[in-house]
Amino acid sequence: MSAMIDGRQTGGQPAGEVRRSDFANARPVEVRRAIREGRWTGVTHGMARGHIHANLAIVRKHDAFDFLRFCLRNPKPCPVLEVCEPGSPEPVGLAEGADLRTDLPGYRVWRDGSLVDSPADVRALWRDDLVAFLIGCSFTFERALLANGLPVRHVEQGRNVPMYRTARECTPAGRFAGPLVVSMRPMTPEQAIRATQVTSRYPGVHGAPVHVGDPGALGIEDLAAPDYGDPVEIRDGEVPVFWACGVTPQAVAAASRPSLMITHAPGHMFLTDLDDDRLAVL
């Protein structure tokens, strides 16, 4: 299963002539078009800078109320940005005219809790009884971290952010339950304090960290072996800083086994038209 998705998980340059840097200052609609046309199949961090990236989770309508309650009970990993009309793949609030079946650079299909496919689009799977959820992504606050002179190591190293399944259980709702997934960025303790202030302004994209310092406290055994994404360098004097992560619904799919869930591939986000600042508080 892991081999099947390795190509999609890395932050390296995808096949084709385009480069990530070509899209740094692109408009989100241009990035979505490039993705829809197959010209970009890699991770999205650093693309269309200043715009909100979103996690995707699609469930069947009879699971949608439970899933939405799950998100509300777990607002740090699952801050809901938009719930589409049942049967519609268009997120009219965040990106009018976009198509969630084609506009992400990588998908994952979960059946009865098993990852069964990682297609480039999900048009063939679409049904009238599906409901699409867009959930905030920490890529949004990384611009604010960088603007505050704080390190974002995976961006420095040109990799996907490292993500880990933790031993912490989310608050269940209906049929949905499962472990919290976190992303990690190494920083000095002083930087971690400033990063806490900065990310507290963005509760819609996971907000403040959930833990600083001890991976073992979260049940993470080896920082060099993330469950999703790529490992990054931790330098002398740095501590790992953990944020709740929008990949949590994928761990929840595995644990809760709904008959069908469709998600983005980790790091392969949906680019919305919304400016980062629209989610900032105070």
Added chain:
Amino acid sequence: MSAMIDGRQTGGQPAGEVRRSDFANARPVEVRRAIREGRWTGVTHGMARGHIHANLAIVRKHDAFDFLRFCLRNPKPCPVLEVCEPGSPEPVGLAEGADLRTDLPGYRVWRDGSLVDSPADVRALWRDDLVAFLIGCSFTFERALLANGLPVRHVEQGRNVPMYRTARECTPAGRFAGPLVVSMRPMTPEQAIRATQVTSRYPGVHGAPVHVGDPGALGIEDLAAPDYGDPVEIRDGEVPVFWACGVTPQAVAAASRPSLMITHAPGHMFLTDLDDDRLAVL
């Protein structure tokens, strides 16, 4: 219809030997017990100071997903604090052991969009297919306003806060649509600026004002004739400051006509165990 509820709408002292001031520093569980035992039937502002008051909306399960989507699309009037388990009247997150069928001092029952009853409890109406929603109430930020030296006129005057149906439509979701309802507090423009800062910290209880100054801009014809609650004095040099209000679901019930909706009576809130500060950002 109005006569039926007049007794419940006013902020005056209810029948019985207890006074509002007896409960100013009470624990929420004590207020809920007094209400459950029929010792308090009036509005709740100023009671169990420092704890979050909540609006109630109960819908049938087949309407619950649409209603929850409606709330998420209209977070200023309908900030969701808790969605109970379908069939359960206990808000385990906000007040373990409480019973939403008995612990509010006044209810309203809406059938097909019409207000048909204003009972003291709703035990006889409870069914396994009902889902209870608790929604933030502006009474929570009034303590912060007072602490900042800002006037809260209806508290000064011992009345219920004045509330108005506006000409502004909420964003619809599924079967739910209807006008925004606002509460109003008069202040000087300088005080309104400070009040905007203070209430911005509390997005979970309606957050910043939606309008300052011109009732006509909201389609409000006469500030002296609120649609819910009591009128309050506006002094020289003061302007009306309007906040989105958790009575909005009641106007939405009237407009959208679900077969059944049960709400609190305006001003007759549910007292949660949560400290006000738990909802503050930054």
